[in-house]
Amino acid sequence: MAYLNENYLKLQSGYLFPEIARRVREFCENNPGAAKSLIRCGIGDVTEPLPQAAVQAMKRAVEELGVRETFRGYGPEQGYEFLRSKIAQTDYRQRGIEITDDEIFLSDGSKCDCGFILDILGQQNKIAITDPVYPVYVDTNVMAGHTGYISADGSYEGLLYLPCTARNDFVPEPPEEHIDVAYLCFPNNPTGAVASRKQLARWVDYAREHETLLLFDAAYEAYITDPDIPHSIYEIPGAFECAVEFRSFSKTGGFTGVRCGFTVMPKSVLAKTASGKKLPLHPLWHRRWSTKSNSVSYPVQRGAEALYSEAGRGQVRELIDHYLGNARILRDAAKSVGFTVHGGTNAPYIWVETRSGMTSWQTFDWMLQQLNVVITPGSGFGAKGEGFFRISAFNSRSNAEEVGERLRKAS
């Protein structure tokens, strides 16, 4: 009989969002009246329609495929040149970051890329993640056999957890010990924290000293409003030698259902064999895509390209301003009733301290029952998330205002 991958059996059953769904369902069944006014600020999913530039481009691309003369079959496995060059040019070279077109690899989302990157890495790496953390980084490492079993506090043996607390402004310093791979995500999900140039420079310095590979998730970079905060890890000198960057159109063009993102894999990033031979990761990543994928749907690539048009950029800006406007409303409301609030100014997430003595799940229940608002309990993102909850700003303006009102009334 075939052997299964036993590492999957180490996974904690994905309890966070199913448990939220269970509690919400139970509440709605018992409170059909309140259910009608339920507002969801839990999952970080966009709510506003796709930019018209993307809609029109995708429709045109679909039409092209319906005509023999303009039909296209398999595209390049790493993505079409028209989109790779647009990204490299607009997001990088125009900002003084020398990324070549063929260092951009398209994918159907940065969630996928964060998992796929492990395909090309070895089994021996010592890996660091932050706490709290986006669960995909952890779970994909568990699946790949890079961890032991889960401990009572919810952490996995074999991973190094870097606490993100109010004390370090939710940006951890590099550790004392040696690590081979570190996941960093700024603006951060779930805390909404951003890393300053100095903080990122300390990470790049550490990475160059320890030859650590930084996996930098910049899915929320478009939400940065502070002009001093870097949008890309490559704004930091030395990062070309040690960092891979992930980006997404999910939270810019509202592509959570359309699916498109990309990885930046500079040719100068090296990794080593067990015998110490140093080789670039770029050819491995290229080969991974050639063998395991046929890239992103052609109409989707045209939709993503359209986000870079003048109209598209304006429409994306409007979307981001909309969600950041929600964040401000939610942040101000929570603050005005005495909550201690983090994030939400350079990110679509607000990270709120629970009231004294309340756990994050107790706060979840209180918000659900008293305000009919769904949030995400911080402990779902890791042990250091206890004592916090996350409010997502992805909503309509009227819902954001209504949540603000309810917070004010209930407090």
Added chain:
Amino acid sequence: MAYLNENYLKLQSGYLFPEIARRVREFCENNPGAAKSLIRCGIGDVTEPLPQAAVQAMKRAVEELGVRETFRGYGPEQGYEFLRSKIAQTDYRQRGIEITDDEIFLSDGSKCDCGFILDILGQQNKIAITDPVYPVYVDTNVMAGHTGYISADGSYEGLLYLPCTARNDFVPEPPEEHIDVAYLCFPNNPTGAVASRKQLARWVDYAREHETLLLFDAAYEAYITDPDIPHSIYEIPGAFECAVEFRSFSKTGGFTGVRCGFTVMPKSVLAKTASGKKLPLHPLWHRRWSTKSNSVSYPVQRGAEALYSEAGRGQVRELIDHYLGNARILRDAAKSVGFTVHGGTNAPYIWVETRSGMTSWQTFDWMLQQLNVVITPGSGFGAKGEGFFRISAFNSRSNAEEVGERLRKAS
């Protein structure tokens, strides 16, 4: 420094299609006149436009995303119910195969699925593939560390190769020895062979006796014209306990650039832990998708759904009839000038024996230079592909007719 996955270094540089491209480029540069009349029957990529049912459905779906009231963000990670149930109902239950909706897992193509399936399997499996073979099965196993190094004959240590020759009608018998996992693909790429009910039954019997997992690639099932040939492995009694099936919309709806396929993972398929505990693979596969993906682009899922409408089914039928018509023309032409021809009646590929004394690459060069036609040399698919070449029927009718003419004239 991070360790890289050294298994990638075992991969033979994907020499087949790059080498074809190099020779074609060189020929065109040296023969600009002939280059104009070049006809490509190499890569198995469709040429005809997308069915209008899919075009219209995708355009409607894109429009939905452009309106707040009908916008959708993240969909279910395993695919939308509307498509999973359509597939399970139409492709399986209506044909008497009891597959439930939640045993269908959508993906962006069966190339991807063939690689991803290894995510949930252990490292200890003894794996069999056919020779010749679709290179993705081999290369993904090399990447996953399931093989040793490559031998002089192009085979990898640690894999069991099952020869497919004219003697066994290109359908191998199950081996004498025990294997844990076997890849089967019928109708076959590259040989165009199909497996009879009896032949498949011998495989299922073997699989049940040895508790072998069959990975059954049915990407070309729609090309079966012989009513006695099974379209699905699940038509064979006992297959629900031992087989996973891969299917694709690439060669039915012409989705090679649109990207959609699916896996059928019956809940009754078990695999074991090192200590011998037997567990279903279904929850692992479900978890794989939850953690590593956000499923297929929503407009693409609507496009695939439309292929099941009455109009869509008619349009798909026309496409397949078109390509099978090409196959008949190419087959007849090759036969009429003395080639020994296999495949091409239940598959879009024709597997032709080279003329005596000629290798498959020599035949490639002869076809390129004398006929200005690009084919695929059989040796690119494995050692047992030497002495054959593959002609793809994916082309316009006029190109297929022209290739037939040139074969007749040159011979």
